[in-house]
Amino acid sequence: MSFESLLFQAVNGFASASGLFLVAAGLSIIFGVTRIVNMAHGSFYMLGLYLAVTLAPLLGATFGGALGFWGGILGAALVTAALGALVEVVLLRRIYAAPELYQLLATFALLLIVNDATLYLWGPEDILGPQAPGLSGAVEFLGRRLPEYDIFLALIGPLVLLGLHLLLKRTRFGRLIRAATQDREMVAALGINEALLFTAVFALGTGIAGFGGALQMAREPANLALDLSVLGDAFVVVVVGGMGSIRGAYVAALLVAEVKALCTALGLVEVGGFTFNMSRLTLVAEFLVMAVVLVVRPHGLFGRPQPAQARRGEAEAPLVPLGRTGRLIVLAALVFFAGIPLLGAVASYAPVLALDMVIAALFAASLHLLMGPGGLASFGHAAYFGLGAYGTAYAATVLGLPTPLAFAVGMATAAAGAVLFGWFCVRLEGVYFAMLTLAFAQIVWSIAHQWEEVTGGSNGLFGVWPDPPFDSANGLYLAALGVTVLGLVLIRRLVFAPFGLALRAARDSRLRAEASGIAVEKVRWLAFAIAGTLCGAAGGLFAFAKGSISPEAISVGRSIDGLVMVLLGGVHSLMGPLLGAGGLTLLQDMVMRESPYWRGLLGLIILLIVLLFPSGLAAGLPRKRGAP
C-alpha cells in the first residue's frame, strides 16, 4: 500500500463523514430539545434518498437534468422535513410525558412502519438515481481518479456544520433551541410556544437527515436496509462525539469514516504469516474506535455527563415471594407444559408451537432481568441470541460436536459477547444504553452477514440437527422446557438474592447505591453477562429447533420482539414477560406469518400500546400497594 492510496482514501473518508454527520447532527439536535432519541431517524435518511431518486427524474424531465438533480435533492429534504413535522404533531406530541422506554419504542415502531410503507410504495428492488450534472467526472489526484461528487460531499459536511453553528449562536431560533435543550418547561413558562418550537426542531432534524440521504443519490442506490444501517452508524457517532454536541458529531463522524477508509486502504495485510483482509474489518474498526473513546471519555469526545433523569412514573411496589395461589398456578403451568407431548398424538403441531413459546419465554425473561430489576432497556438483545445460535450451529455442524456440548459452546459464545459488550454498555444509562446496545447488535449482525468463512454469510448455517434423544419434536421440546425452567428459576433466585436487591437499588437511585458502597457498574455488568448467557441459551435452542440459523433470524427485529414481549406482559412483574412471550408467539404464528408487511403490523401494535397506555401498561391496570 502506498502513501498515495492512503491519502486517496482519506479524502474518501471526508465524503463519507459528511453523510454520517448530517444524520447524527439531526439526531443530536432533536434529542437535545425533545429528549427523544429518534429511532426512526435513519428512516428519514432513507426516505430522503427514495424521494430524491423519484423526484430528480420527474423534475429533470420538465426542467432539465441539473435543475432536476439539485431540485430533487432540495425537494426531498423539504418533503422529509414536512413528514417530520407531521410525525411530531401526530405522534410525538402524545408521548413527551411518557416513560423513556415508550418513547424509544414508539419511534422504533415508526421505523418498522416506514420501512414497510417504503416497501409498499417503491418495491423491494434497489433504485439507482441519476448522476450529478456537472460533477459526474473525476479529477486526477495523486495519479488516481477522485470523483468530483465525493469532493463536493466532503465539503458539504463542514458547510452544514458552520451553518448550524451560526444558526445556534446568532439567531433567536438558535437561542431557543439552546435554552430548550436545557429546560423546555422554563422556556414555555417564559411565554414561548413550546409545541411550535418542538415541531420546528423535529422538522429541522429530519430535514437534515433527509438532505443527507438525498445527497447519496449519485453515490449509492436507494435500498430498504439503509434505515437501520445508518441508524446504527449514527448511534456510534453520537456516542463517540457526545450527545448534544454538533461539533462532536462532526469530529466523531470524521473519525469513524477515516478509520473505515484506512481499513479499506490497507486491504490485505500480512502479520506473522497470517493474511488479514482489513477491508472486511471496517465494522470491527468502528467498534474499536468507540471502545477507545468510551474508555477515555465515557460521555463522548465533546459530551458532558447528563444530569440524572428523574424516573418517570410511579415507583414499583416491593417484590414479594409467591403466595400459595401463585405457587399452585406455577405448578399447574409446569404440569401443562410438561404434558404437551401427550397432545402431540391429536395435534402434531402442538409441540412445535410450544417449543417456539418456550424459547421465546427464556429470551424474554433474560431481557426482563435487565429491563425490569435492572432498569436498563436493551435494544440489542438479539446480539446474544445470535451469538448463542451461531456458536451452537458452528459447533454442531463444522466442529461436529455432540448436541449438549455444542449447546454449551453456544452459551459460552454468548457469554463472551455479553461480557465484552456489557463492559461498555454498563458505563451508560437510559437512552445511551439503548443506543449502544443497538449499535452492538448491528455489529454482530453485520459480522454474521460478512464473515462468510465462519457464518455462511447471508445464507447462514444449515443442518443443525440435534443428536438422539433430542432429534424428535418431543425430545427437543422437553429438553428446551428443562433448560428454560432452569433459566427461570435462576433468574427468580437472582432477583430475590442480595444481587437482585442491589440491581434494583442501582435502578432506584444510583447515587444512593454508590454512597452505600454498591459497585453499580460491576453489578450491572454481571447482570448483563447473565442475561446475555441465558439469551444465548435461547438462541442455541432456536438453532436446533429450526435446523439452521441466518442473519435474518438475529436482525434487530428479534430485539424488538423481545421488547414487545416484556412490555405486553408488563415490565413490573416477573411473570409478565412469560405471558408476553406466549402471547406474541401465538400472534406471530396465527396472524403475522400471512402478511409480507407483518413488521409494519407489529409497529402498529406497538404504537397502539404506547398511545393507549402512555404511562406504561402497568399503569393501565389496578395496582396492589403493599401498604399496611
Next chain:
Amino acid sequence: MSVPVLEISALTKHYGGVHALDGVSFSIARGELLALIGPNGAGKSTCFNIINGQLRPDSGWVRLAGRDITGLAPRRIARLGVGRTFQIATVFASMTALENVQMALIAARGQVFGLWSPARRMGREDALALLEQTGMAALAERPAATLAYGDVKRLELAMALAGDPALLLMDEPTAGMSSGERQAMIALVRQLTRARGLAVLFTEHAMDVVFGHADRVVVLARGRLIANGSVEAVQGDPAVRQAYLGGAPSSLSEAP
C-alpha cells in the same frame, strides 16, 4: 492529640478559570459536629464531593483516620467508613423501609454478589435496630415510595449508619423540613454523634440549626476558608458577617 477522623489539606479545584476551592484545610475529631456554611457557590458542595470521592481535587489531599483517600471512588470511600446523606434525600423507592436498610447493610458487609440465598433474612435484626434508633421501627414494612418526606430523611440516615461509619457527611440534613422537624432531626443526629462516637460534617442554610447545635463552624466564601471556630467566634466575625450573614442577622433569623 489523636489522629483526626477526617483531615483535609490545601484542597484546590478549578472549573475553567473559577476557583471553586482554593487551598482549604480543616479537620474533624471523633464525637464532633462540624457545620460547613457559606453563600451559594462558596465551594461547600465541591468540598463535600471531593471528600466523598465524586470529584478529584486538582491538588491537596483527604485523609480518613490517617489514611489517604484522595481520589478513591465513592463506593470505596463508603466502604472505608464514610456515610453520606443528600440534600434531596434519596432512598430505594421500590423497596420497603426495612429492605432499604438491609440493602445498605448487605453492601457494607460486602455481600452484594450473593446470587442464590434470599436477601429477606439477611441483616434483618440489625436493620430493625437501626430503624429503631432513627425512630422508624413502626414504618419498617412500608414501601419507601409511600413515606412522608421527613421519614425518608430519617430512613436515609439509618442507611448511612449501616456501614457503622466513623464519619457522616450530611448535605443540608434539614432541608425541606418544617421547623419542628428540623429541630427533631438535628437533635437525633446530635444524640447519635454522642452515642456512636461519630464525626459529623454537615452543610446547612438554616442558621438556627447551625448556631443551636454545631460544636464548631467552618465558613467558606468564594472557595476560601474565611473562618474556623466556635459558634460564638464565627457569629461575631466581621468577615463572616460581611460575606454571608449580612448586616442584621438577628432581625432575619427571627420572625418579627
Next chain:
Amino acid sequence: MSARLPLLEIDGLDAWYGEAQILFGLSLQVATGEAVALVGRNGAGKSTTMKAIMGLVRRRANRLAFDGSDLAALPTHAIARLGIGYVPEDRRIFAELTVRENLDLGRRPRPPGATLPDWSMDAVFDLFPQLADMRARLGGQMSGGEQQMLAVARVLVGNPALLLLDEPSEGVAPIVVEHMTRALLRLKAGGLSLLISEQSSDLCAAICDRAYHIEQGELRGHGPMSARAPDIPPNAQAAPPTTSPL
C-alpha cells in the same frame, strides 16, 4: 384592600403530580397591586400551586382566571403571555446562555393599554446593578444569589402584571435575601402584583399585605400578614415528625 379588583382568582383548585393528588380545593385571590404570601411547610403544596397556575401540572378548578381570562384550557406559554411572570424555586437559569441571552428570551413588549412602566433591559439593570456588570457571563457561572436576581429580571422584561415567586430566599445567603427584599418592595411600589411562597416568613413579612396558609394541599387559613404571623410563627411551630403519607 378587598375592594381592589381581583387579578388572579382561584376557586376549588385540585392538582396532581403524576398519580398523586397534591392540592385539594384550594381557593385564593390576588388583587391588582397587592402582595400576597403563600406560607406552609415544605411539601404543603406551595410550589404545586404556582405550577398549577402556570399549567405545568395536571389540575382542575371551579375557577382559575387571570385578569378575567380563564386559564384552564390554555397552554403554559399562553398563560405567561397574559402577563404572569413565574420565578421557579430552583431559578432555572439557562446555564449555557449568557445573562443577556437569558433576558432576551424573557423579553416581550408591553401589552397595549398597560398602565405599568415598561421594564426595558436598562430598567432591570437599574434594579439589579450587579447584573449590568455581567451581561456576557454564562448563567451557569453565576452564584445562587446572582441567579436569583437574573431569574426575577428575566420575567420582568416580559412586562408581567403578576409575579409568582417560589421560595425566593431558599438556599441563598442572608445578605442576598436583603437585596431581594428591597428589590421586591420597589416592584410592589411600582404597582406590580406579587404572589410569594415562603417557608420562613421573614421576606414575606416585609413585603406582603395578606397571607394564605396551606398544609397538605389544603387551605388552613388566611388573613392580613401582620395578624397571621403570630398564629403560625414557623420557627416556633412544634410539629412532631410526621408519619402520615404525603
